[in-house]
Amino acid sequence: MTTALLAAIVAAGFAIAIHTAHAGGGPALWAGLVLLVGLSAWLVGRLAELGGGKSWRGRALALLAPLAFGAVALALWEALVVGFAVPMVLLPAPSAIAQRIAASSGLLLTDFVQTFIKAVLVGYALGGLFGFGVALLVDRLPFLRRGLLPVANLVSALPVIGIAPIAVMWFGFDWPSKAAVVVVMTFFPMLVNTLAGLAETGRLERDLMRSYAAGHVQTLWMLRLPAALPFIFTALKVNAPLALIGAIVAEFFGSPTQGMGFRITTEAAKLALDLVWAEIVVAAVAGTAFYGCVALVERAATFWHPSIRA
Amino acid sequence: MRFRETALPVLVVAAALAVLWYLAAIALNWQVVANTLARSGQHFGTWDILAGTLGYNRPLLPAPHQILDELWRSTVPLPVTSRRSLVLHGWITLEAALVGFGLGVAAGVLAAVAIVHIRALERSLMPWIIASQAIPVLALAPIVIVALGTLGLEGLLPKALIAAYLCFFPVAIAMTKGLNAPDLLARDLMRTYSASRAQVFWKLRVPSSLPFLFAGLKIAAAGAVVGAIVAELPTGAQAGLGARLLSGSYYGQTLQIWAALLAAAMLSATLVGLLAATERLVNRRMGVRA
Structure with a gap:
């Protein structure tokens, strides 16, 4: 009370x-x-x-x-x-940012569609699919697995975002180049995590599948992929903010005259900091909601896992 | 035996990637080179195009030896003070990254210590720190640059601050997890020894947090380099690896972009490698058995 x-x-x-x-x-x-x-x-x-x-x-x-x-x-x-x-240049008040969001909602929406709906979602989906597919392939060849894993671990520590200017050169200024950066950024976490997940099942379970005369595909589908799901979702959760950062920062290197990263740099240069903060708020809300959606799907898909049941 | 198990597959994969890279360079540059040769009016054959694709000075995809050559030319023969020297630009970025790394790690560890000891902070601050993981903090870089610029702060400090807040979150989260890692049994044992809070902290919590801390530090080091590079973009900075990437992108200097990218990659890999070596050293001193 x-x-x-x-x-x-x-x-x-x-x-x-x-x-x-x-x-x-x-x-x-x-x-x-x-x-x-x-x-x-x-x-x-x-x-x-x-x-x-x-x-x-x-x-x-x-x-x-x-x-x-x-x-x-x-x-x-x-x-x-x-x-x-x-002064507003230093730090605008929350009320000023809220007013700006209300006043420029149309502009914010175009930027959101350009950056999030196009670049982030497309790049996120493609990067995840590629990473998953390559992991399934590599899993069949232990030699490739031993060779590729250290390389993948190395790449995940590198400033991948630097490929943005190269992507612009190859795919043009519009969203495909941003999506390409996102694909490269999200590919390696998915590859590494899926491989770790596929190695998760124990000798005993695999031997049981063998004694049922299950083939590679059946073992994969019924035993190893479900066991790998928590790892795959870890990659999906890591990738969600990574994709958003990648798309926004890639726009710093040149973009059409819309997009969240473009707006942030140009308006910051014009000292219109309230609009920049408005974009940040949109990015933060989008990032959290994206992450939250993935986490919800994870709860539904891996309800049996101890970390969810606990 | 060890060589065949570990090094050989990596070498084979690296060699395969190099071969793929050369093939891709030939395929991607073919059309541009053929057009250039056709415009020059000279007689040329397929072999000339093939040679051209691997030696063209503005290729869509440079061959690996071209990148190494550019890296060599922009480091070794030039004095380090030259504006074209990658050593100079790399140092400018590294300096900001290191200062930021120091600040961010210190702040992260302090936050973790406070969170572990003050229950109200753990319940109220920790959810925000975790939620902030989902926020693209790097998008704040232009704001920090502009805001500090109006205060007359330019150069190293704004870049270091951006690198610092990229380091803060992974370190704070990993360190909190690590300081909370000792289980009830170990803590009860310390109680039966009637250990004080400080003794529990230094003799139980800190040692058991080290593996978590090093995992966080490695993420933070990579983040610091990214932060320093991105911080150089919004102002169209004059110096640093980010500035090299940006100016290369403006003027279509492909080789310059790739060389700067390679330099950034080596910087980041060196920092992470040093941390991994320190971790092994510390583990041996602490008597951890692998």
């Missing part, structure tokens, strides 16, 4: 503080903010004790602490930026 009261006080306090900041601020504002930060720390500390366990109620309660932490950080950002009159 105290926690709810505390939360209400903190929320009301921040509402007043932000209002005062917009109205001009003053020394009382800073004293108030220091007090509010102290109260917030107490509140988050109390909320952190709540929840836990496997029930839905416990899980929802466990979300309260991070949510409160995020809300406090956002409110503090708003109050400080407005109160100190921080």
Whole structure:
């Protein structure tokens, strides 16, 4: 009960503080903010004790602490930026970014389609499919496996994003060159993880399949691929933000006059930082949602795995 | 026996890739070279085109020996102060990457220590750190460059900061996992020895976190190089490997792009290799048996 009261006080306090900041601020504002930060720390500390366990109620309660932490950080950002009159070039207030998102939603949507729907999704799908296919091939040839795995591990540590200018030269300025960068970036994690997953089944299970006179394809389909699924989903989850980063950064090297990476560089050069932040918010939401979708599919597909059942 | 098991397959695969590369270079450059030769009006045969595809100075895909040749020409004969020297550009990028790596790793380890010891932080901050993995942080690079630029900060520091925040997340996550790795049994044992919090930290948590830390450090090192390179793009930087990539892309200097790419790859591989060697050394000192 105290926690709810505390939360209400903190929320009301921040509402007043932000209002005062917009109205001009003053020394009382800073004293108030220091007090509010102290109260917030107490509140988050109390909320952190709540929840836990496997029930839905416990899980929802466990979300309260991070949510409160995020809300406090956002409110503090708003109050400080407005109160100190921080120039927009340095850091725009959250409210300014929200206004920009509302005002330029059409522009943001075109950029989103250009970068995410075209480059990211196409590149992600192709890179994953190639990686998976090559892994199935390599798996049949142990010699190739021993030779290719160190090479693949090496490549995954390299700044693959540097191939973007070469991709532009080969595939033109439009989204196919960005998708090509994404394909190369997502290929190796998928290859390495699928190979690790295919090696996951034990001697015993494989011998059992042999005693059933199962062929290579049957063993693969009924035993080894299901066992490899958690690894494949690990690669899919690693690849999701990687694909988004790849597509955005590849646009830094030249692109048609749309796309999230293009907008970020050109508007940053024009010091229109609120639009840049708006693109970042879209990218962050898209990235998290993409990752979340993959994680949901993973829960549905590998429900039997101990890490999900636990 | 060991050679046949490990080195031989890698060598064969590398050789096969090189052969494929040469074939691809011939196929991709064929048309361009044939057109150039036809325009020059001289008499030429198939053999001339074939030779041309492997020696053309603006190829769609340069042959490996051309890239190595360009790498040689832009490093060894030039003084390191030359604007065309890859050593200079590589050092500029490496400097930013190393400073950023240091900052990011220090911040990541500190965050992990705080998260492990303050329960409220673990419950409220950790979900955000994990969620931030799904956010394309690298897209923030232009903002950091521009914002710090208006404060008069240019050159090394903004690049190092971008490299630092790419290092922060993997290190913070790996280190938190590592510091929490000791199981209940080990912690109970420390309790029966009536060990203090500091003793539990230094004698149990820190040693058991090292494998996780090194895994995070390797990801962070690769990230630092990428961060430093990307940080050089938005301002159209004058120097650094990223600037070489960008200017090569503007002027169609294929060889320059590939040489810069190879230099970046070697930088990154060297850093990761050094970390792996340190890890082996530390493991031996700590008595880990492979």
